[in-house]
Every structure is written in C-alpha cells, then in structure tokens.
Amino acid sequence: MPALPSSIIEPLWCQFEALLPPAAAFHPLGCHRPKIDDRIVFDKLVTRLVLGGAYTKHADKNVSATTLRERRDEWIRHGVFAALEQAVLQTFDWLIGLDLEHLSVDGCCVKAPCGGDNTGRNPIDRGKSGQKRSVLCEGHGLPIGVVLAGANRHDSPLLRPTLERLSRFGFHLPETIRVDLDAGYDSYVTRDLLTELGCHWKISPKGTYIKINHTRRWMIERTNSWHTRGFGLLQVVLDRGEKAQQAWAHLANAIIVLRRLLKESWIRLRWDDRPVKQYQWR
Known part of the structure; x- marks a missing residue:
C-alpha cells in the first residue's frame, strides 16, 4: 500500500521533478552502474517521511540506503525541498488564497x-x-x-x-x-x-x-x-543534521498544503475532465 494516495503523490512528483538539477552525464567509459531513477528515490523518501524508521528499513533491491542518503543530500544542496514548499504555497495562494x-x-x-x-x-x-x-x-x-x-x-x-x-x-x-x-x-x-x-x-x-x-x-x-x-x-x-531536518519539514508542509489545495479545488473549481464523484478522482 503506498504511503500517499496517487492524487497527491503524482502532482507532488511532477512539481518536484521540475525543480531537480540537470542529470549528470553517464561515465565516459561506461563502466559504472546506471543511475537509480529519481522517481524511485523520491517514492522511498516520501515513504520514510510518512512511516518513519531508518534508511536501511526502506532500502531494497531497487535502491540502497546509501543512495537514499546521497540523493537526499544532493537535492538539499540544490534547495529542491524548500523550492517545492514555496511552489505549493504560491499555487495555493493563486488558486484559493492564503x-x-x-x-x-x-x-x-x-x-x-x-x-x-x-x-x-x-x-x-x-x-x-x-x-x-x-x-x-x-x-x-x-x-x-x-x-x-x-x-x-x-x-x-x-x-x-x-x-x-x-x-x-x-x-x-x-x-x-x-x-x-x-x-x-x-x-x-x-x-x-x-x-x-x-x-x-x-x-x-x-x-x-x-x-x-x-x-x-x-x-x-x-x-x-x-x-x-x-x-x-x-x-x-531520527536525522542528526539540521539540513536534513529542515528538508523533511519542507516536504511535510508541501504535502499538507497540496492535500488542502486538492480538497478546496474540488469544492470551488470546475474543469472539463472533472469526475462526477470526488472519490473517483482520488
């Protein structure tokens, strides 16, 4: 069972992906393993935020705990988590109004x-x-x-x-x-x-x-x-570093605001492909 419903994780990932830094080029000799897809790492980090626990508890055959930490630190250095929270807040302010x-x-x-x-x-x-x-x-x-x-x-x-x-x-x-x-x-x-x-x-x-x-x-x-x-x-x-602690707070706030945005949008807004019932949209 996913940590978040698809109605939240999908738009969250679309905005998150737009903020990611350009992907690094492959090794010129082609002797390194291919880079783990960002979506896999993102889903694992969201799952850890919701469920808690150590990185080793969420690692599996698709991604290791070391990769989760390294990719998290890379995204923190580029300010992706803070930019995600800011983007979601601006969207709520534009559509609903803070x-x-x-x-x-x-x-x-x-x-x-x-x-x-x-x-x-x-x-x-x-x-x-x-x-x-x-x-x-x-x-x-x-x-x-x-x-x-x-x-x-x-x-x-x-x-x-x-x-x-x-x-x-x-x-x-x-x-x-x-x-x-x-x-x-x-x-x-x-x-x-x-x-x-x-x-x-x-x-x-x-x-x-x-x-x-x-x-x-x-x-x-x-x-x-x-x-x-x-x-x-x-x-x-569980994280000892301040930057990681702040990143989790940014991500959690973005999820909370996005969830409220979806709820308010259903009540106030209309669009062409809007489902008849709200549960069909979720």
Missing part, C-alpha cells in the same frame, strides 16, 4: 533519540533528547514556516525567527496582521516585538482558562497534529 491576516504560532516538542542539531533535554519527557518545532500557520491552518530548536528552548524567544518566515511572501503582505498566541507568550517582550513588527495580537492571559474553540489557536493545534500524526519522521526525529 489568509495572512490571521496567523497563529505555537511550539511542539517531539522525541529525538539520536540527538544532533536542534535537540536538547525535553523537560516534559524526563529530560530525554527532544526537539521543538515553532510553527507558523495562516488562517486556513496551513503551515507557512517552521523553526527548529532544542526541546529545552522556550517558545517566546523563537517567536521572532518564526514570524520572519513571512519574508518568503515578499511585499505581498496584508496591511493588518493579527497573531494568536497561547499563555506561554504572555509577556511584555512579546508585545513589544509584535508592536515593532506592526502586528495586532490576541494572547491568552496566564492563569486564565480559555477554551481553545473560543480563539483561532485551534488552527495551530490542528497543524501540529497533522505533523505528528501524519508523518512518523516528524513525530520521532
């Missing part, structure tokens, strides 16, 4: 048993090695920026670099932006930062219980759930 007037930010701690970059002692997991993802999502709940840090880092200092992920949209930002935050950000430092950035805010006060469905923060909680429940490699971080 809601950048209502933003939410929150942190999510996960296990990182192998240690490495952006890891630290997790205070909510008996001091074991963990990682924190500070996630920025827009009004539809789509992730538009992720900052990685150690699990021992507080949410508040990560707010500035997280909001700076909005720079990916250039000057196409709305005049008024409101940021919804939980009680962990309730401080004058946060308010001074948001005032400096020209943002409005709604922060849950410390010591006061407010139901999450009375605010827009349930969007970011749902986004964190999409990350941890939908992608095994984001629930338990």
Whole structure:
C-alpha cells in the first residue's frame, strides 16, 4: 500500500521533478552502474517521511540506503525541498488564497533519540533528547514556516525567527496582521516585538482558562497534529543534521498544503475532465 494516495503523490512528483538539477552525464567509459531513477528515490523518501524508521528499513533491491542518503543530500544542496514548499504555497495562494491576516504560532516538542542539531533535554519527557518545532500557520491552518530548536528552548524567544518566515511572501503582505498566541507568550517582550513588527495580537492571559474553540489557536493545534500524526519522521526525529531536518519539514508542509489545495479545488473549481464523484478522482 503506498504511503500517499496517487492524487497527491503524482502532482507532488511532477512539481518536484521540475525543480531537480540537470542529470549528470553517464561515465565516459561506461563502466559504472546506471543511475537509480529519481522517481524511485523520491517514492522511498516520501515513504520514510510518512512511516518513519531508518534508511536501511526502506532500502531494497531497487535502491540502497546509501543512495537514499546521497540523493537526499544532493537535492538539499540544490534547495529542491524548500523550492517545492514555496511552489505549493504560491499555487495555493493563486488558486484559493492564503489568509495572512490571521496567523497563529505555537511550539511542539517531539522525541529525538539520536540527538544532533536542534535537540536538547525535553523537560516534559524526563529530560530525554527532544526537539521543538515553532510553527507558523495562516488562517486556513496551513503551515507557512517552521523553526527548529532544542526541546529545552522556550517558545517566546523563537517567536521572532518564526514570524520572519513571512519574508518568503515578499511585499505581498496584508496591511493588518493579527497573531494568536497561547499563555506561554504572555509577556511584555512579546508585545513589544509584535508592536515593532506592526502586528495586532490576541494572547491568552496566564492563569486564565480559555477554551481553545473560543480563539483561532485551534488552527495551530490542528497543524501540529497533522505533523505528528501524519508523518512518523516528524513525530520521532531520527536525522542528526539540521539540513536534513529542515528538508523533511519542507516536504511535510508541501504535502499538507497540496492535500488542502486538492480538497478546496474540488469544492470551488470546475474543469472539463472533472469526475462526477470526488472519490473517483482520488
């Protein structure tokens, strides 16, 4: 059974393939094995992202674990994963429209048993090695920026670099932006930062219980759930290098946005070869 349905993996691969660097020429002596097809490696990497596990668990007779790592590093050097996420976000903004007037930010701690970059002692997991993802999502709940840090880092200092992920949209930002935050950000430092950035805010006060469905923060909680429940490699971080960790976050965000794009397109748009029922399209 594939890790993702064909309605998602096929358009994702088409965009990914368009971003790949030119293929290297064959060895002039013809004495080397032919290069493993990029599609095979891509499918294996997506499967590892969804299911988790080591590279050796996903290697088989078609591709080795070493090839998976080398091709992953090659694509990271060319910025393919980040470009894929940017392309999917721009497509959603063009067809549906991103809601950048209502933003939410929150942190999510996960296990990182192998240690490495952006890891630290997790205070909510008996001091074991963990990682924190500070996630920025827009009004539809789509992730538009992720900052990685150690699990021992507080949410508040990560707010500035997280909001700076909005720079990916250039000057196409709305005049008024409101940021919804939980009680962990309730401080004058946060308010001074948001005032400096020209943002409005709604922060849950410390010591006061407010139901999450009375605010827009349930969007970011749902986004964190999409990350941890939908992608095994984001629930338990196994890569030690920062570049690899960022690449998996980019790929996961691209899948989430593409899935939402397909759903919204089915409701709002029409085309000639559109199936009668949605399940036929999937």
